[in-house]
Amino acid sequence: MSSFLGQMAEYPTISIDRFDRENLKARAYFLSHCHKDHMKGLRAPTLKRRLECSLKVFLYCSPVTKELLLTSPKYRFWEKRIVTIEIETPTQISLVDEASGEKEEIVVTLLPAGHCPGSVMFLFQGKNGTVLYTGDFRLAKGEASRMELLHSGGRVKDIQSVYLDTTFCDPRFYQIPSREECLSGILELVRGWITRSPYHVVWLNCKAAYGYEYLFTNLSEELGVQVHVDKLDMFRNMPDILQHLTTDRSTQIHACRHPKAEEYFQWNKLPCGIASKNKILLNTINIKPSTMWFGERSRKTNVIVRTGESSYRACFSFHSSYSEVRIPLSCNSNADCSVLKPLCRSSQSAEPKYKPLGKLKRARTINVDSEEEGDLFDDPLPTPLRHKVPYQVTHHAEVFSMTALSQNQPEKARQSTERCRVESMQNSFLANFIDCEESNSESEEELETLPLLQGKLGPVALPQQNADGDIPQWDVFFKRNDEVTDECLENFPSSTEMGGSQSPKLFSDSDGESTHISSQNSSQSTHITDQGSQGWDKSISVPQMEQNVLCPEDTCCDLKSRDKEVNTVSSVGKEATMSDGKYTPEEAAVPNGTHTDSQSSSDFEIPSTPEAELPKPEHLQYLYKKLATGENIVVEKRKCSLFDI
DNA sequence: GCGATCAGGT
DNA sequence: CACACCTGATCGC
Numbered sequence: 001m002s003s004f005l006g007q008m009a010e011y012p013t014i015s016i017d018r019f020d021r022e023n024l025k026a027r028a029y030f031l032s033h034c035h036k037d038h039m040k041g042l043r044a045p046t047l048k049r050r051l052e053c054s055l056k057v058f059l060y061c062s063p064v065t066k067e068l069l070l071t072s073p074k075y076r077f078w079e080k081r082i083v084t085i086e087i088e089t090p091t092q093i094s095l096v097d098e099a100s101g102e103k104e105e106i107v108v109t110l111l112p113a114g115h116c117p118g119s120v121m122f123l124f125q126g127k128n129g130t131v132l133y134t135g136d137f138r139l140a141k142g143e144a145s146r147m148e149l150l151h152s153g154g155r156v157k158d159i160q161s162v163y164l165d166t167t168f169c170d171p172r173f174y175q176i177p178s179r180e181e182c183l184s185g186i187l188e189l190v191r192g193w194i195t196r197s198p199y200h201v202v203w204l205n206c207k208a209a210y211g212y213e214y215l216f217t218n219l220s221e222e223l224g225v226q227v228h229v230d231k232l233d234m235f236r237n238m239p240d241i242l243q244h245l246t247t248d249r250s251t252q253i254h255a256c257r258h259p260k261a262e263e264y265f266q267w268n269k270l271p272c273g274i275a276s277k278n279k280i281l282l283n284t285i286n287i288k289p290s291t292m293w294f295g296e297r298s299r300k301t302n303v304i305v306r307t308g309e310s311s312y313r314a315c316f317s318f319h320s321s322y323s324e325v326r327i328p329l330s331c332n333s334n335a336d337c338s339v340l341k342p343l344c345r346s347s348q349s350a351e352p353k354y355k356p357l358g359k360l361k362r363a364r365t366i367n368v369d370s371e372e373e374g375d376l377f378d379d380p381l382p383t384p385l386r387h388k389v390p391y392q393v394t395h396h397a398e399v400f401s402m403t404a405l406s407q408n409q410p411e412k413a414r415q416s417t418e419r420c421r422v423e424s425m426q427n428s429f430l431a432n433f434i435d436c437e438e439s440n441s442e443s444e445e446e447l448e449t450l451p452l453l454q455g456k457l458g459p460v461a462l463p464q465q466n467a468d469g470d471i472p473q474w475d476v477f478f479k480r481n482d483e484v485t486d487e488c489l490e491n492f493p494s495s496t497e498m499g500g501s502q503s504p505k506l507f508s509d510s511d512g513e514s515t516h517i518s519s520q521n522s523s524q525s526t527h528i529t530d531q532g533s534q535g536w537d538k539s540i541s542v543p544q545m546e547q548n549v550l551c552p553e554d555t556c557c558d559l560k561s562r563d564k565e566v567n568t569v570s571s572v573g574k575e576a577t578m579s580d581g582k583y584t585p586e587e588a589a590v591p592n593g594t595h596t597d598s599q600s601s602s603d604f605e606i607p608s609t610p611e612a613e614l615p616k617p618e619h620l621q622y623l624y625k626k627l628a629t630g631e632n633i634v635v636e637k638r639k640c641s642l643f644d645i
Numbered sequence: 646g647c648g649a650t651c652a653g654g655t
Numbered sequence: 656c657a658c659a660c661c662t663g664a665t666c667g668c
Contacts, residue, residue, distance in 0.1 A: 257661095318659090
């Protein structure tokens with residue numbers, strides 16, 4: 001359960017991913033993704049009642065999240081009260097207090113989070129500054145640069161707080177192999193097994209949760225075998241996922257579930273009940289996706305570990321690891337950049353890009369123009385179509401989409417009369433990183449020594465710069481992979497090598513030299529569904545501006561100035577107290593060089609920000625000072641830290 | 646009967 | 656370790 005209580009210090013009238021207690025009074029709700037632990041209170045009678053009374057309260061989320069949510073009858077009562085916001089489309093929302101009529105404007109931008117279908121991060125911009133709520137996220141290869149652009153779109157100083165998913169925000173989870181590596185390992189294991197005969201089947205022992213879809217779709221895509229699941233109606237409008245799933249049990253790849261699945265497996269039975277085909281017994285192996293991590297200096301890089309005669313564990317994570325959580329707060333290079341990198345890619349590089357799954361098929365198109373105020377909210381399932389264009393205006397009294405920046409916009413382009421403070425946010429970068437530090441311990445002892453904000457989602461890490469850290473030796477980790485990739489792959493089970501009904505003999509869990517399954521080439525061999533994140537095939541917005549205004553060129557940012565102000569952050573939930581002090585880094589290093597995308601290496605690489613350092617104790621000094629002066633910092637029961645440089 | 650909470654499991 | 660659930664027991668309404 002996320003320990004984030006739902007409210008952010010800067011904007012306490014909105015609630016995110018929590019719908020109980022204090023959140024019952026919120027003026028607006030936001031849901032980052034459809035995992036139960038982020039939906040607490042969402043179907044409670046108390047909230048339902050409030051909804052019936054407060055007609056101006058809405059839930060904002062991505063179109064995919066809405067689709068998934070409404071698949072469950074338990075949440076259907078939300079149907080008319082959900083407003084979907086397109087990815088990467090800054091949208092203004094009026095937060096109205098129904099009692100007093102008091103109104104506050106806020107601009108929210110949804111950014112793909114890579115955690116599960118529909119998952120997003122929320123960037124809020126308003127009178128109390130800019131805050132980023134990450135929700136749960138897994139940055140994928142190539143996404144670091146997106147984050148840079150994100151941050152370069154707003155001056156660093158405007159980022160007051162980052163409410164961060166700190167699941168693995170601990171040095172002990174220093175590395176989790178990249179999505180591509182894990183995928184590649186699983187793919188080859190599955191391939192090696194199911195190609196042996198039509199009676200060789202694989203059971204993917206997945207927990208009930210959204211987030212495995214990219215695994216299913218990629219396996220299906222590569223192997224031409226659909227994955228058996230219990231239910232797929234939630235994906236009925238997402239053909240990119242749906243086409244790879246089936247409820248036909250005769251397939252060779254299963255991800256079905258049953259409470260007694262483990263027991264079944266002992267008896268050679270799949271969770272869906274079948275044990276044979278054409279009266280011939282099936283040969284089954286099971287693969288359990290689970291988090292595996294690798295310490296900074298560990299050479300252990302197997303992404304598949306054999307745990308039994310027919311059992312394997314495969315590395316898989318919904319969350320970013322410690323090394324991935326180092327989010328560049330701004331971009332190093334130059335700048336015309338716009339907020340969002342995906343818009344900037346005119347050159348279609350070979351870079352493997354993880355695109356969020358779940359592109360919605362629109363049942364119908366809805367024209368949205370300035371006359372259609374009511375439509376947005378009255379419309380049922382197929383959400384109003386909007387283009388991912390800058391400057392679009394959705395027409396509802398309280399919701400406007402607009403371009404994020406005005407830098408490239410002709411004034412005439414502004415359709416909304418609303419002022420958009422985002423305007424000022426474009427230049428001035430600082431090569432900062434959000435970094436989490438240490439302490440996964442729950443012992444009082446450690447908490448005392450290192451007073452950090454705790455919580456899965458919550459603590460805020462502060463940008464910091466350090467010139468003398470020990471930089472992770474990325475090369476050490478991945479160089480070797482390059483060298484051994486091919487031979488490793490050769491060690492994979494193949495239909496010819498593996499005889500009988502034994503399961504593949506590989507991937508020993510010991511220090512594996514040859515058992516390592518990982519490939520820098522995985523981007524080639526493992527296709528990740530490309531579907532243009534949430535782009536819509538039909539356009540509708542009337543006031544349509546030029547596309548890509550946000551980022552005219554494929555160029556990246558140019559570092560014009562360095563913003564020295566970085567507010568400290570923090571606070572999780574209502575108990576937390578924001579620290580409003582500002583910090584001026586004395587030695588904000590000048591980002592050097594031009595940003596280049598990391599095309600060739602893994603997620604862990606932080607190519608564009610060579611100065612990035614590991615957090616060091618001295619970085620906490622400022623925080624300590626604040627603590628010493630009595631500023632409130634709430635320590636909750638989890639790990640992670642607040643970096644207050 | 647429902648929800649909330651907890652313990653225990655995968 | 657951790658997640659994202661699930662089940663079952665207990666309690667209160």
